[in-house]
């Protein structure tokens with residue numbers, strides 16, 4: 001029987017794949033045999049380090065700079081990826097930012113900046129990647145949403161709206177692309193230890209921990225495990241879903 005988790009011969013593009021959750025996803029996909037196109041926007045050293053880690057383990061990876069909120073730059077990036085590694089089979093929309101603040105104080109710039117990276121960036125890469133997947137009649141798209149997109153979060157109206165948008169984008173794309181052998185899913189992490197959550201203070205952490213049945217914050221690898229499952233052959237009949245990886249925090253909320 002063929003190994004359901006073997007991604008040998010596949011090319012995966014991971015946006016924001018150089019650090020945090022994106023790095024864990026890039027490493028996990030490479031471990032299963034996929035070649036990895038690591039996208040980054042500012043953190044070149046981190047992206048190069050992720051590439052190095054993959055190559056040291058015998059994998060194939062290249063790094064590609066592009067701000068995912070810029071459609072033109074993404075078009076150019078996909079062309080460079082195609083020239084260097086080939087057409088994308090697996091897309092992981094992971095790039096994301098926060099600009100937290102209470103609604104009354106949130107500026108229009110803070111709102112649109114988050115929407116542009118988190119939602120427009122996901123749309124752009126999904127649109128550009130689907131061309132290759134449709135031709136091959138095979139594809140996997142996994143977007144990193146958030147539990148904030150499921151249940152909302154005070155101080156994160158922009159972020160929560162962007163992630164709810166990612167979930168709806170996922171469902172719509174799944175309906176459009178299902179007939180073509182392409183699955184489109186989302187993963188909704190809870191509280192994961194990365195640079196994004198590092199600034200949160202001890203009292204906020206203690207309060208959050210009370211609502212996590214697993215009684216710990218997640219690691220990037222916890223999210224990567226869900227992503228690689230959804231990219232595997234074994235997940236061929238799962239599409240349009242949002243899988244919460246949150247230690248039980250939301251439980252289908």
Ligand code: NAP
Pocket residue numbers: 015016017018019020021022039040041042043044066067068069093094095096097117144145146147188189190191192193194195196197
């Ligand atoms: P992180 O450590 O802050 O990393 C963010 C990643 O996004 C970096 O690789 C960054 O690359 C990339 N990025 C940001 N803006 C970009 C842009 N305009 N174009 C391309 N790449 C861009 O955050 P993380 O915790 O790993 O988050 C990864 C994803 O998980 C995000 O979508 C986030 O919303 C989601 N998430 C995280 C948590 C959590 O608790 N950590 C919870 C729920 C959801 P550069 O540095 O090169 O710009």
